[in-house]
Amino acid sequence: MKFFPGICCIFSTLFFLASCGSSKKAVTSPAEPPARLLPALPVSQINIPVKVYMKPLLNLMDSMTAKEFTSEKWPNYLQSSCDFRYKYRFVRSPFVFTCINNKVNIGFRGNYQIAGSRCVCAFDKQVSPWVSGSCGFGDEALRRVDLNISSLLNLQPNHQVMTITRLETLKPIDKCQVTLLQNDMTAEIMDSIKASVESYCTTFDNFVQAINNNDLLKQWRSGGSRVMPISHYGFLNLNPSMLRVGRFNVNRDTLYFSLGFQGMPQFSSDSNRLVTRAPLPPITNADNNGIISTYLNAVYEYKFFNKLLNDSLSNKPFEVEGRTFVIKDINIRGSNDGKIAVDVSFTGNRKGVLHLSGTPVLDTARQFLSMPDISFALDTKDILVNIAKGMFRKRIMKELQGKSVLDIAALIQKNKPLIEARLNQPVTAWMSTAGQLESVKVVGLLPQKDYIQVQVYIKGSIVLIGRPSANLLSMKR
Numbered sequence: 001m002k003f004f005p006g007i008c009c010i011f012s013t014l015f016f017l018a019s020c021g022s023s024k025k026a027v028t029s030p031a032e033p034p035a036r037l038l039p040a041l042p043v044s045q046i047n048i049p050v051k052v053y054m055k056p057l058l059n060l061m062d063s064m065t066a067k068e069f070t071s072e073k074w075p076n077y078l079q080s081s082c083d084f085r086y087k088y089r090f091v092r093s094p095f096v097f098t099c100i101n102n103k104v105n106i107g108f109r110g111n112y113q114i115a116g117s118r119c120v121c122a123f124d125k126q127v128s129p130w131v132s133g134s135c136g137f138g139d140e141a142l143r144r145v146d147l148n149i150s151s152l153l154n155l156q157p158n159h160q161v162m163t164i165t166r167l168e169t170l171k172p173i174d175k176c177q178v179t180l181l182q183n184d185m186t187a188e189i190m191d192s193i194k195a196s197v198e199s200y201c202t203t204f205d206n207f208v209q210a211i212n213n214n215d216l217l218k219q220w221r222s223g224g225s226r227v228m229p230i231s232h233y234g235f236l237n238l239n240p241s242m243l244r245v246g247r248f249n250v251n252r253d254t255l256y257f258s259l260g261f262q263g264m265p266q267f268s269s270d271s272n273r274l275v276t277r278a279p280l281p282p283i284t285n286a287d288n289n290g291i292i293s294t295y296l297n298a299v300y301e302y303k304f305f306n307k308l309l310n311d312s313l314s315n316k317p318f319e320v321e322g323r324t325f326v327i328k329d330i331n332i333r334g335s336n337d338g339k340i341a342v343d344v345s346f347t348g349n350r351k352g353v354l355h356l357s358g359t360p361v362l363d364t365a366r367q368f369l370s371m372p373d374i375s376f377a378l379d380t381k382d383i384l385v386n387i388a389k390g391m392f393r394k395r396i397m398k399e400l401q402g403k404s405v406l407d408i409a410a411l412i413q414k415n416k417p418l419i420e421a422r423l424n425q426p427v428t429a430w431m432s433t434a435g436q437l438e439s440v441k442v443v444g445l446l447p448q449k450d451y452i453q454v455q456v457y458i459k460g461s462i463v464l465i466g467r468p469s470a471n472l473l474s475m476k477r
Contacts, residue, residue: 036336038444038453041295043241046261047288052466054097055253062095082121085130088114090193091142099250102153105168111142114176114189133178135185144173145190149197151204155245157282159221160212165201170194225278227271234300237274239264246287259464260288265296269304269451292435292460295443301451302332323349334447353379362445367409369445412440423462435462 069090072078079085093109113136120128136142148169154162170193175186211217227237244260268274309330317326325348334340341357358374412419416437423435437460444455 036338036446036448038297038446038455041264041297041443041455043262044265044294044296046292046294047244047290048259048462048464049288049290050255050257050259050464050466052255053253053468054250054255056468058095058097058253061097065095067092077115077117082124082126083119084116086114086116088112097250099248099255101247101249104151104153104248105148106150107146107148107169110145110147110193111136112145112189113137113140113142114185116178116185133185135176135178141174143176143189145193146171146173147193147197149201151201153248155283155285157284159217159280159283161208163205163208165204167194167197167201170197221280224280225276227274229271230267234267234269234298234304235271235274237266237276239266239276239278240281242281243283244286244288245283247285258288258290260286265294267296267298269300273299290461290463292458292462294458296456296458298454298456299451300454302334305332305452306330317348325349334449334452336449338447340447340452355379360445360447362442364441364443367407367412367441369406369408369442371405408442423460427464430468431464431466433462433464436460 069092071087071089074087074089077085077087090110090112092111096105096107098105098107113134115132115134115137117130117132119126119130134140146169147167149165150168151163151165154164156162170190172186172190175184176189177184177186225237225239227235230236238261240261240263242260242262244258244262246258246260248255248257250256266274309332313327313330315326315328317324325346327344327346329343329345331343332340337359339357339359341355344354344356346352346354355377356374358371361370361372362368363370419440420435420437423433423437426432437458439457439459441457442454443457444453446453
């Protein structure tokens with residue numbers, strides 16, 4: 001009978017595993033007391049600072065924009081009317097990119113040369129020679145002009161991005177004086193450049209609006225609160241009541257902003273239980289720190305635990321004081337009065353079914369899970385086991401009660417490196433997370449007839465880090 005303390009150790013582990021989940025609505029039978037619920041949890045806060053290394057993106061933006069602009073038919077003249085023809089070439093410097101509190105500035109210097117000719121026309125026929133003038137040709141240096149384009153980003157409550165893009169600065173450094181009719185053409189050239197840039201600004205704003213109206217984004221906005229699978233452990237719905245996005249700022253080559261969430265996360269083994277069809281809450285513009293302070297309400301069906309535990313432990317041998325026992329089946333069930341029962345079928349040197357039951361009691365301050373009223377029963381046809389069962393019942397109960405306390409805090413501390421490893425890992429080919437776990441506490445546990453409800457508090461920090469490579473970006477184009 002010395003195998004019972006070993007079985008109790010297994011049960012303690014199984015019980016803790018069973019205490020990490022939750023699931024569907026319980027169907028109350030007339031014999032059962034009414035189902036209870038744990039108190040509602042406080043609102044959860046998840047704030048994630050985001051850092052994106054921008055140099056590859058900026059290099060891509062610079063490379064995708066032509067560095068030289070010329071008139072049609074360059075270097076030949078383009079005749080726009082009977083009495084006028086012209087040609088020009090505009091060369092820009094690399095972009096200088098800044099972003100301060102959602103205001104993006106793109107500055108660059110332009111160097112240009114321009115030439116034009118006029119004549120006298122009669123009845124749309126040229127009747128005089130061309131009179132020409134130019135700037136920046138021959139021995140003359142190209143004329144210079146500084147430009148700055150700004151775009152103000154605004155995240156709307158309806159999850160759309162609005163931009164207001166305009167020409168911020170147009171500053172000629174060199175005048176363009178041509179012999180053509182002895183005119184200073186600087187103002188006319190600046191007006192032409194301004195009209196071209198303002199047209200580009202309007203096109204850019206329209207492009208952003210077209211992105212907002214993309215079918216995929218429309219589907220995302222209309223989808224509302226979503227249920228997400230979490231590996232094979234169950235399903236999660238964040239149930240957001242507020243979404244926050246911080247202001248965008250660039251320091252050197254890195255873009256900084258933050259994402260914030262407020263809501264009531266729910267975890268379950270049954271995805272249907274989590275469906276709310278609630279719309280996404282509006283976005284607010286607010287800066288956030290990197291703190292995770294979240295309460296998680298989890299509901300797991302016993303049948304989910306039974307499958308999970310049997311997949312892991314079925315036919316697994318255990319060596320206890322020289323005897324081998326093999327677990328064949330584990331069945332967990334509960335009741336609405338807060339009790340939980342576990343049946344462990346075993347074979348090996350002895351075979352039978354071990355029945356353990358009791359009321360789990362959670363000490364939230366010390367993070368201890370105990371079962372002070374634990375009881376034991378054994379079904380077996382083995383004559384030796386039946387004889388020993390009565391003789392050693394007191395010893396067995398003493399062993400069971402000694403093994404029925406689980407130090408949750410110690411267990412979490414032991415597994416903390418593994419949990420933190422999940423907070424520090426790649427998310428995509430160019431995005432990763434860096435985080436730290438401060439504490440995990442079980443704040444509520446309540447067995448029901450068909451499921452067990454567990455409430456957990458998690459505190460920590462996390463940062464999202466993006467490092468897009470030039471190769472990756474070129475593949476996306």
